Amino acid sequence: MSRASARAxxxxxxxxxxxxxxxxxxxxxxxxxxxxxxxxxxxxTAGSAVTRQAITKHLHVLAGAGLVHDVRRGRERIxxxxxxxxxxxxxxxxxxxxxxxxxLGRLKKLVEE
Amino acid sequence: MSRASARAxxxxxxxxxxxxxxxxxxxxxxxxxxxxxxxxxxxxTAGSAVTRQAITKHLHVLAGAGLVHDVRRGRERIxxxxxxxxxxxxxxxxxxxxxxxxxLGRLKKLVEE
DNA sequence: CTCATGCGCAACCTCCTGGTTGCATATTAG
DNA sequence: CTAATATGCAACCAGGAGGTTGCGCATGAG
Numbered sequence: 001m002s003r004a005s006a007r008a009x010x011x012x013x014x015x016x017x018x019x020x021x022x023x024x025x026x027x028x029x030x031x032x033x034x035x036x037x038x039x040x041x042x043x044x045t046a047g048s049a050v051t052r053q054a055i056t057k058h059l060h061v062l063a064g065a066g067l068v069h070d071v072r073r074g075r076e077r078i079x080x081x082x083x084x085x086x087x088x089x090x091x092x093x094x095x096x097x098x099x100x101x102x103x104l105g106r107l108k109k110l111v112e113e
Numbered sequence: 114m115s116r117a118s119a120r121a122x123x124x125x126x127x128x129x130x131x132x133x134x135x136x137x138x139x140x141x142x143x144x145x146x147x148x149x150x151x152x153x154x155x156x157x158t159a160g161s162a163v164t165r166q167a168i169t170k171h172l173h174v175l176a177g178a179g180l181v182h183d184v185r186r187g188r189e190r191i192x193x194x195x196x197x198x199x200x201x202x203x204x205x206x207x208x209x210x211x212x213x214x215x216x217l218g219r220l221k222k223l224v225e226e
Numbered sequence: 227c228t229c230a231t232g233c234g235c236a237a238c239c240t241c242c243t244g245g246t247t248g249c250a251t252a253t254t255a256g
Numbered sequence: 257c258t259a260a261t262a263t264g265c266a267a268c269c270a271g272g273a274g275g276t277t278g279c280g281c282a283t284g285a286g
Contacts, residue, residue, distance in 0.1 A: 019135030023274085027128050034213035037220055042232060054275050056233080061273095075232050075283040086210050093203040100147035100196050107150055136244085155262060167245050169263080174243095188253040188262050 004087035013066070014092040017085050020065035025050060026058045030067060030081065038080040117200035126179070127205040130198050133178035138163060139171045143180060143194065151193040 021027050029044060041059065045052040059079055062068045067085040071078050134140050142157060154172065158165040172192055175181045180198040184191050 015135060015137050015140050017135075018131045018140065022128060022130075022132030022135040024128050025274085027131065031209055031212075034209045034216065037216045040232075050274085051276065052233080053235095053277085057274075077233070081213050083210055083213050086206050086213075090203055090206040090210070093199050093206070096144055096147045097196055097199050097203070099144075100194050100199075103147065103150045138244085153262075163244085164246065165263080166247085166265095170244075190263070 003084050004091050013085075013088050016065040017067065017089045020062050020067055021089070023058070023061075025054070026062055029055070029058055029062065030086075033068065033079060033081040034083075038078045040076040040078055042076065044079065116197050117204050126198075126201050129178040130180065130202045133175050133180055134202070136171070136174075138167070139175055142168070142171055142175065143199075146181065146192060146194040147196075151191045153189040153191055155189065157192065 021030065025048070028048075032044065033039065041052060041056055044059070045055045048055060059068060059070070063070065065085060067082055068079050069082055071080070134143065138161065141161075145157065146152065154165060154169055157172075158168045161168060172181060172183070176183065178198060180195055181192050182195055184193070
């Protein structure tokens, strides 16, 4: 939580992050990178239903949303999660949920009066 | 958090929710429904860049993800947020983030030894 | 040096998505 | 009853997303 980027205040960055997570293969990639740590493309492709190229594309989408970053190591490229992105998304959800709870409180109060 | 549905344990429900939130117009709709409370389609369309029909479609997508529900009232249809969906998404993010933190801890430990 | 690995690039292809327009239907205001 | 309001339904469209295949290039293993 302490690592969440400050700009998470607005909903600016939220949409691309949700869009990136809103696809089965990518969501699985994120889950995998979180659970098993940094991995190469080939390794990430293993066990997946799609081609290495497809995985590569998905990784680039995730990178575009700031959810992962990569480092070249020898002849392979290692991809690692960027947890700040996840935090930003979570913060956005918290903020919006809270806003709804407040609205709900007002509505309830309005009915009671 | 107490309202989050239990099934949030797996990532089952997470993907459609993220997919629904991963579109500008829909994310704005969710934000608006949370901030200003239940509203009719026409009201939600006001101020939006797209057609009422487009808004209607988006609302159905959100409903499909369990993020909103609607009630007919007279000749208008009122849409309201279903905050459990937001909670589910948040819980998924928390779970995965935590998993990554643990993995990171293990990696750090591995390097130090 | 030679080969097997691990990737990157690019051309294609298909489907779904976001949006629109046109028209029909239901309700409430007067 | 009549008109205006609030939606619903369906056909249509362009563009982008997800996926594949084919081929070229760099790098590490022997």
